[in-house]
Amino acid sequence: MGKPMFGALLFGLLVIPPVRHLMESVMIVHMLVQIPLLILAGFLMAGFFRKSFQRFWFVWNENGVPGMLLVVIIVLYWLIPRTIDASLENWSMEWFKFISLPFLAGIPLGDSWGKIGTLTKSIIMFNLIPMLGLMAWLYIDAPVRVCNNYLEAEQKMLGWGFLMITAGCIIYMLQYAFTDRSDAVSE
Amino acid sequence: METVKSRNNLVVSYLTVGGVIIIAMMVFGVLMLLTQGGVIDLAPAAFYQFLTIHGTGMVGAAALAAAGVMAYFLSQYVQLSQKVMRVNLALFLTGVVMVIIGVFSFKYASAWTFLYPLPQLSANAWGTIGALLYLFGMLILGAGFLLFYLDSGRAIMKKYGSLAKGLGWDVIAGKKSEDDAPPKAVIASTMVTIVNVTALTAGSAVLIMNVINVINPAFTVDPLLAKNLTYAFGHIFANSIIYMAVIAVYEILPRYANRPWKANRVFLIAWTMSTVFTLLIYTHHLLMDSVMPTWTLILGQALSYANGLPVLVVTAYGALMVVYKSGIKWDMASSLLYLSMFGWVVGVVPAIVDATIVVNHVMHNTKWVPGHFHMYMALGACTMFFGFMYYLAKEDSDIKENAMNRIAFVAFALAIVSLSGSFLVSGALSTPRRWATHIPEWMGPAVFGAVAGVFAMLAVTVFVIHFIRYINKRRHNVHLEKTSHDEKPA
Amino acid sequence: MLVQTIAWITSLFFMILVVAVFAVVAWKSRERKDYAPIKKKWYKARTFYGAALIALMLVLTIYTLRELPYNQPVYGAGNEPTVVDVQAVQFGWNISENEFKVGEPVEFHVTSKDVNHGFGIYDEEMNMIAQTQAMPDYTNKVFITFDEPGTYEILCLEYCGLAHHLMTADITVTE
Numbered sequence: 001m002g003k004p005m006f007g008a009l010l011f012g013l014l015v016i017p018p019v020r021h022l023m024e025s026v027m028i029v030h031m032l033v034q035i036p037l038l039i040l041a042g043f044l045m046a047g048f049f050r051k052s053f054q055r056f057w058f059v060w061n062e063n064g065v066p067g068m069l070l071v072v073i074i075v076l077y078w079l080i081p082r083t084i085d086a087s088l089e090n091w092s093m094e095w096f097k098f099i100s101l102p103f104l105a106g107i108p109l110g111d112s113w114g115k116i117g118t119l120t121k122s123i124i125m126f127n128l129i130p131m132l133g134l135m136a137w138l139y140i141d142a143p144v145r146v147c148n149n150y151l152e153a154e155q156k157m158l159g160w161g162f163l164m165i166t167a168g169c170i171i172y173m174l175q176y177a178f179t180d181r182s183d184a185v186s187e
Numbered sequence: 188m189e190t191v192k193s194r195n196n197l198v199v200s201y202l203t204v205g206g207v208i209i210i211a212m213m214v215f216g217v218l219m220l221l222t223q224g225g226v227i228d229l230a231p232a233a234f235y236q237f238l239t240i241h242g243t244g245m246v247g248a249a250a251l252a253a254a255g256v257m258a259y260f261l262s263q264y265v266q267l268s269q270k271v272m273r274v275n276l277a278l279f280l281t282g283v284v285m286v287i288i289g290v291f292s293f294k295y296a297s298a299w300t301f302l303y304p305l306p307q308l309s310a311n312a313w314g315t316i317g318a319l320l321y322l323f324g325m326l327i328l329g330a331g332f333l334l335f336y337l338d339s340g341r342a343i344m345k346k347y348g349s350l351a352k353g354l355g356w357d358v359i360a361g362k363k364s365e366d367d368a369p370p371k372a373v374i375a376s377t378m379v380t381i382v383n384v385t386a387l388t389a390g391s392a393v394l395i396m397n398v399i400n401v402i403n404p405a406f407t408v409d410p411l412l413a414k415n416l417t418y419a420f421g422h423i424f425a426n427s428i429i430y431m432a433v434i435a436v437y438e439i440l441p442r443y444a445n446r447p448w449k450a451n452r453v454f455l456i457a458w459t460m461s462t463v464f465t466l467l468i469y470t471h472h473l474l475m476d477s478v479m480p481t482w483t484l485i486l487g488q489a490l491s492y493a494n495g496l497p498v499l500v501v502t503a504y505g506a507l508m509v510v511y512k513s514g515i516k517w518d519m520a521s522s523l524l525y526l527s528m529f530g531w532v533v534g535v536v537p538a539i540v541d542a543t544i545v546v547n548h549v550m551h552n553t554k555w556v557p558g559h560f561h562m563y564m565a566l567g568a569c570t571m572f573f574g575f576m577y578y579l580a581k582e583d584s585d586i587k588e589n590a591m592n593r594i595a596f597v598a599f600a601l602a603i604v605s606l607s608g609s610f611l612v613s614g615a616l617s618t619p620r621r622w623a624t625h626i627p628e629w630m631g632p633a634v635f636g637a638v639a640g641v642f643a644m645l646a647v648t649v650f651v652i653h654f655i656r657y658i659n660k661r662r663h664n665v666h667l668e669k670t671s672h673d674e675k676p677a
Numbered sequence: 678m679l680v681q682t683i684a685w686i687t688s689l690f691f692m693i694l695v696v697a698v699f700a701v702v703a704w705k706s707r708e709r710k711d712y713a714p715i716k717k718k719w720y721k722a723r724t725f726y727g728a729a730l731i732a733l734m735l736v737l738t739i740y741t742l743r744e745l746p747y748n749q750p751v752y753g754a755g756n757e758p759t760v761v762d763v764q765a766v767q768f769g770w771n772i773s774e775n776e777f778k779v780g781e782p783v784e785f786h787v788t789s790k791d792v793n794h795g796f797g798i799y800d801e802e803m804n805m806i807a808q809t810q811a812m813p814d815y816t817n818k819v820f821i822t823f824d825e826p827g828t829y830e831i832l833c834l835e836y837c838g839l840a841h842h843l844m845t846a847d848i849t850v851t852e
């Protein structure tokens with residue numbers, strides 16, 4: 001069984017209503033588990049779509065930068081508390097979440113990640129680190145409930161979750177920069 | 188096709204832009220001292236706008252020029268991206284324009300430290316637009332530099348395998364012999380890459396926090412967290428300037444003295460120490476915040492002392508050994524580079540004194556502080572790239588150094604020593620820094636400093652004019668030059 | 678002796694030393710000698726110089742860290758400190774009490790209503806004798822016992838906006 005099959009299975013699993021409801025009932029799981037898993041599902045499926053639409057990817061995403069831009073825009077969009085709220089209240093938004101994250105973020109990510117150079121990757125990482133740190137601050141320190149559907153305590157927990165991820169990214173970058181990778185670095 | 192000339196074009200642009208901005212910023216410095224000295228009557232609003240632009244502009248311009256020095260020497264060992272250097276320059280100029288508009292058209296005056304929540308709470312002195320122009324200007328400027336250091340990090344890792352190897356940790360550990368240690372330009376660049384990527388990440392976070400607070404004051408930041416992030420960014424970024432510029436001393440002075448100066452184990456350990464200390468000692472800016480955990484402040488003092496060791500025992504000592512009884516040929520480049528080492532070391536003394544908690548208790552935020560940093564920034568860091576500018580001019584053209592340059596050298600040295608000295612005297616007299624007006628007892632040193640500042644400014648103008656004259660005389664047979672450039676220092 | 682004076686003399690001493698070293702080396706640079714023996718001799722000297730420097734710094738660090746301004750003094754029985762609440766605002770000081778006696782232990786609890794300010798206490802000769810930061814949301818403390826009667830001045834020591842230099846206040850100390 002190949003990676004795309006896994007991706008499709010994962011996507012199928014996430015769509016099942018009880019799984020979906022369970023995940024969305026807790027803010028931190030919704031934001032930091034469901035959303036990343038949806039992206040991962042798309043990422044795993046990317047191989048299949050790359051084979052099927054080779055010409056499309058070649059024309060539109062030759063160096064990986066347009067794809068990454070799309071990924072960044074979609075991810076940024078789903079970091080806004082209001083959109084999360086809307087996805088719980090509005091069916092079309094929920095649909096859009098389940099389509100956009102795997103197909104407009106995950107798949108382009110799968111196609112682009114191998115194409116972009118080390119420099120672009122590191123730019124993305126070092127934008128991600130302060131951004132995630134800021135999300136942590138925003139959720140921990142927000143003076144009001146930013147989502148109507150979740151309590152403030154949940155919001156704080158999500159903030160600490162973001163902080164853990166920020167710390168994780170920093171540790172990852174440290175080990176990346178301080179262990180030998182003479183072969184892996186490209187333009 | 189890449190030639191020495193095209194590669195150097197960017198370095199030359201960095202230095203020219205840096206040099207010209209520095210002259211302009213010196214004008215503001217002189218005007219501030221004249222106001223404090225009671226010689227001219229500047230409105231406080233204008234004074235604090237000058238204060239903001241002077242600090243921001245000096246740090247930015249010096250960082251750009253120093254980055255030019257770093258790029259020049261680093262690219263003799265690794266492949267830096269020309270595109271990134273161009274983008275950095277473009278973003279720098281964009282950021283500068285935004286900062287200038289924010290400060291002068293929208294009266295923004297938070298000082299270059301933009302300490303939260305001052306950008307938003309100005310007591311109606313400036314509005315949202317001015318604050319946003321300044322903060323976004325700084326963000327754009329920072330993004331350019333971040334790009335530059337990410338590229339230098341990438342290039343170093345590509346050639347040497349990792350940043351750890353760029354700092355020569357495998358040599359320190361004894362896995363490789365001292366003869367295989369990375370070149371000094373690479374070691375210094377690795378250090379600066381590490382500290383500045385950290386600084387700029389912290390800086391962008393606190394800048395965006397301020398932006399959000401300015402747009403919607405309901406979102407507040409813990410003021411102590413903001414202070415820590417701000418000083419982590421400001422201290423490290425400003426400090427890194429001298430660590431970039433000193434590459435010029437490492438590379439050029441031994442050529443003039445015709446003596447080798449290679450990285451050995453002690454040298455590598457010193458630079459690793461500098462890396463760690465530079466990241467940690469920003470807490471010496473918070474010594475008067477007793478709510479900070481006391482251990483961080485004690486560490487701030489202890490590590491600030493220790494941070495003097497690498498320069499006092501290794502870099503300056505090494506430079507003195509290279510020059511001592513060497514029969515070195517003194518021209519503008521070698522004189523300025525030697526002077527710069529003096530400026531750094533002499534500035535370390537009052538800096539260490541001020542990092543002592545009991546001293547800081549009565550000297551923090553007095554003019555003692557600009558006293559010591561004008562020594563190692565103006566007489567240290569800036570003098571390093573002025574020296575480099577003369578070196579490059581000589582290397583790359585047949586321009587002659589006339590008597591005017593030598594007069595400017597002497598004037599510059601005396602003027603900056605006098606300026607810094609006047610600040611130190613003011614500090615010893617408890618004169619607060621960043622005050623638009625002075626009581627009569629404090630005016631004398633300010634006037635003295637202003638006069639010294641005028642001479643310093645004239646001298647720097649001579650340096651920069653010499654450099655601009657060289658640009659017109661650059662050689663065109665650059666392909667022949669390439670080989671001589673790529674030779675390692677003897 | 679004032680701390681400022683000690684700091685000034687110490688700095689001046691070491692700065693002159695630095696000038697002397699750089700001047701001597703520059704003067705001696707006119708000779709040309711073989712580098713190998715110089716290197717050998719001065720690397721050896723560096724070991725001593727480095728060790729001496731580290732020792733000096735250690736001694737100074739330990740000596741200067743014995744008593745920190747952050748620590749609350751030990752008050753004797755019946756000698757309770759006067760606690761003074763200080764709130765900085767753009768651009769002035771709200772001080773709960775501004776008359777003190779010589780020898781009376783005083784604790785200034787300093788905070789700010791808006792932005793960062795600095796709380797600096799100046800004596801009659803305009804020498805600073807103590808300071809701390811005035812921060813919103815936090816309270817920093819200054820522990821002080823005035824030895825001399827007179828009018829002391831409070832100056833703002835952290836840039837806080839366009840009237841920063843006008844942010845002063847007086848306190849009086851009597852016998």
